[in-house]
Amino acid sequence: MQIASKFTVAVHILTCIEIFGSERRVTSDFLSESTGVNAVIIRNVLGKLRAAGIVETRQGSGGANLARPLNQITLYDVYTAVDCIDDEGLFHFHENPNADCPVGRNIHKVMDGRLRSAQQALENELKSTTLADVISDTRKIIEEE
Amino acid sequence: MQIASKFTVAVHILTCIEIFGSERRVTSDFLSESTGVNAVIIRNVLGKLRAAGIVETRQGSGGANLARPLNQITLYDVYTAVDCIDDEGLFHFHENPNADCPVGRNIHKVMDGRLRSAQQALENELKSTTLADVISDTRKIIEEE
DNA sequence: TAAGTTGAAATAACGATTATTACAACTTTA
DNA sequence: TAAAGTTGTAATAATCGTTATTTCAACTTA
Numbered sequence A, B: 001m002q003i004a005s006k007f008t009v010a011v012h013i014l015t016c017i018e019i020f021g022s023e024r025r026v027t028s029d030f031l032s033e034s035t036g037v038n039a040v041i042i043r044n045v046l047g048k049l050r051a052a053g054i055v056e057t058r059q060g061s062g063g064a065n066l067a068r069p070l071n072q073i074t075l076y077d078v079y080t081a082v083d084c085i086d087d088e089g090l091f092h093f094h095e096n097p098n099a100d101c102p103v104g105r106n107i108h109k110v111m112d113g114r115l116r117s118a119q120q121a122l123e124n125e126l127k128s129t130t131l132a133d134v135i136s137d138t139r140k141i142i143e144e145e
Numbered sequence C: 001t002a003a004g005t006t007g008a009a010a011t012a013a014c015g016a017t018t019a020t021t022a023c024a025a026c027t028t029t030a
Numbered sequence D: 001t002a003a004a005g006t007t008g009t010a011a012t013a014a015t016c017g018t019t020a021t022t023t024c025a026a027c028t029t030a
Helices: A006-020 A028-035 A039-051 A075-081 A107-127 A131-144 B006-020 B028-035 B039-051 B075-081 B107-127 B131-144
Strands: A055-057 A064-066 B055-057 B064-066
Touching: A006 A028, A006 A039, A006 A064, A006 A075, A006 A131, A006 B107, A028 A039, A039 A055, A039 A075, A075 A107, A075 A131, A107 B006, A107 B107, A107 B131, A131 B107, B006 B028, B006 B039, B006 B064, B006 B075, B006 B131, B028 B039, B039 B055, B039 B075, B075 B107, B075 B131
Parallel strands: none
Antiparallel strands: A055 A064, B055 B064
């Protein structure tokens, strides 16, 4: 049970756009090569990132670029953009608790707040890094190679 | 994409054991009734909770009870007991990044620490509540009904 | 106009979760 | 000791979400 790879793929995509965008056109085919993910899936993810105002894409001529500065895109922004998490929340509730049982009819209410807090802790952590951090680390590692 | 309901089911089970354990034998059939989850699945979850030293079960005569005090069982203990999270971590990495691409061969290294931190923030939050808290809230709500 | 690209729909492949069926092993009690 | 009820477990099916694939219209540039 894992958070869909759309999220890490999206970060990969954005990193490529920043790193290679100045030298070449970053197309869905190019991104498919780099990520190992099907080009249609890439276009799908790019579509969500575009809808969230994170990238711009060009139909026809092709290619994608960032729509705002690196330090104004957090991992949380990406995470919500590709919506790998339900409206229901990160934790899945079994759906048919017995309303005739005092525990069954209240367990949801009792757990909800605590689970939401846990999810929020995760999300706050994602808010604390921006793409600028990711790119900076990436450039450092590449230079050291 | 959600964390498997095994987790919330496990909490439901443990709550039932505490609340009803003094009046009756808490069998997998009874728990199946209360949760709405198949009795075999219940026995499966109980098996994991037993392996983690959280409950004891009785073959033959039937029934389950808690193996340690309520305030010594955190939500995190339950979460790890039913292992709804991979060894790989909460976040799923696409598996075939291109080693010939400088981004492809480094993205994992760059992201790993940050994703682990996010996961840990979630888990720390789960460590901060014990079943004693959950039961106390449950009893309060039941009394107010 | 030709070539290359995006956007999007439809469908298939795959994997993980949950449900179901079946039964051996065990405990209690009549 | 036999019957009834239960746990533990394996095997299999149903279901659902993710990812891959195929296909094609719309678009842009040369």
